[in-house]
Amino acid sequence: MPGVGEAPPILDFSAFYSNDASAKQKLVDDVRNCCLHNGFFQITGHKVPFQLQQDIMTWNKKFFALSLEDKMTVNKDTTNTWNRGYELLRSQILEEGTLPELKEGFYIGDEIPPTHPYHVQKKLNSGPNMWPSPTILPSVHDFQHTALAYYASVTDLAKDILKVLALTLDLPESWFDEFATGAVATMRLLHYPSQPPDSPQKLTRGIGAHTDFGTITLLLQDRVAGLQVFDHAAEQWLDVTPTPGAFVVNLGNLMMRWSNDRYISNLHRVINVSGEERYSIPVFFSGNPDFVVECLPNCRREGEGAKYEPITVEKAVLGGYKDSYGRAERFKREAGEGVVGAGAKEVAVA
Numbered sequence: 349m350p351g352v353g354e355a356p357p358i359l360d361f362s363a364f365y366s367n368d369a370s371a372k373q374k375l376v377d378d379v380r381n382c383c384l385h386n387g388f389f390q391i392t393g394h395k396v397p398f399q400l401q402q403d404i405m406t407w408n409k410k411f412f413a414l415s416l417e418d419k420m421t422v423n424k425d426t427t428n429t430w431n432r433g434y435e436l437l438r439s440q441i442l443e444e445g446t447l448p449e450l451k452e453g454f455y456i457g458d459e460i461p462p463t464h465p466y467h468v469q470k471k472l473n474s475g476p477n478m479w480p481s482p483t484i485l486p487s488v489h490d491f492q493h494t495a496l497a498y499y500a501s502v503t504d505l506a507k508d509i510l511k512v513l514a515l516t517l518d519l520p521e522s523w524f525d526e527f528a529t530g531a532v533a534t535m536r537l538l539h540y541p542s543q544p545p546d547s548p549q550k551l552t553r554g555i556g557a558h559t560d561f562g563t564i565t566l567l568l569q570d571r572v573a574g575l576q577v578f579d580h581a582a583e584q585w586l587d588v589t590p591t592p593g594a595f596v597v598n599l600g601n602l603m604m605r606w607s608n609d610r611y612i613s614n615l616h617r618v619i620n621v622s623g624e625e626r627y628s629i630p631v632f633f634s635g636n637p638d639f640v641v642e643c644l645p646n647c648r649r650e651g652e653g654a655k656y657e658p659i660t661v662e663k664a665v666l667g668g669y670k671d672s673y674g675r676a677e678r679f680k681r682e683a684g685e686g687v688v689g690a691g692a693k694e695v696a697v698a
């Protein structure tokens with residue numbers, strides 16, 4: 349169990365792929381402890397190639413180095429309704445009362461053609477990606493290839509983590525397989541400029557304190573720190589220092605609900621006061637949008653009932669979307685800045 353005031357531990361996930369039953373059991377026990385404690389852990393020893401992690405991070409930097417005008421050609425608010433493409437700096441406020449967040453993003457998901465039933469039926473975040481044109485980005489092919497290979501590799505890892513989560517609940521390893529088939533997941537490339545020295549410390553955020561809405565999130569950090577996790581026992585924010593090759597894994601609100609609040613979806617935030625640009629890539633794994641989530645076995649104490657009604661993944665995730673963009677828009681209107689971008693939506697993917 350991570351002690352009070354200790355950052356999420358780094359667990360060696362290779363035990364999951366090994367034949368060493370006691371090492372595997374230790375991994376399961378460690379993951380369970382983290383899920384009960386604050387819903388955060390880190391993993392090394394996974395199968396996502398280090399080179400692929402580096403390549404996608406390089407693309408993250410190259411994409412945000414494009415001019416604003418070029419990035420706006422794939423603006424997510426004007427080009428589509430399924431949450432793909434570029435998100436402007438200061439579009440979101442996840443923490444009420446703070447300033448619009450100092451981050452810009454680029455949303456990528458499974459390459460879903462317009463004829464796919466998910467797109468036709470307007471399922472959660474489902475449709476074609478929004479890639480910059482080759483005139484803007486001559487090597488866009490390599491960007492697509494790298495991003496989709498990374499997406500596939502990380503969503504495979506998410507499915508393996510779900511197998512471990514099943515074992516933590518004394519369920520068969522395959523318990524989440526049906527839920528994970530036809531799963532929707534979204535990744536976002538994120539760029540956090542360094543906070544200007546004159547910006548008010550207490551109100552400035554790269555991303556405000558929030559919990560994620562999906563099932564699990566797998567986050568890759570570049571070398572610049574800034575992510576913090578709230579430790580309720582110690583009542584303090586803990587730094588999650590970047591470790592090369594490691595993923596930060598956290599449970600989202602859907603997993604907390606599914607486990608009858610036994611497992612924790614925890615508050616986290618980013619504040620970048622490093623003086624350097626920060627880059628990160630979260631992948632939010634939601635699950636099959638039509639799958640019905642109802643209280644998992646082994647998650648009720650003696651005599652305790654299910655706290656929540658059964659709900660589809662899609663409904664749970666959409667219901668969790670906060671009005672953070674609306675909040676940022678309102679803030680800007682009230683500050684007399686006018687609305688940036690056309691019609692930002694009242695939804696957030698976090």
Ligand SMILES: O=C(O)CCC(=O)C(=O)O
Nearest residue numbers: 538555575618628630698
């Ligand atoms: O950039 C990070 O380190 C965290 C991002 C995050 O929490 C989110 O996008 O939900």
Ligand SMILES: [Fe+2]
Nearest residue numbers: 559560616698
């Ligand atoms: Fe998050």
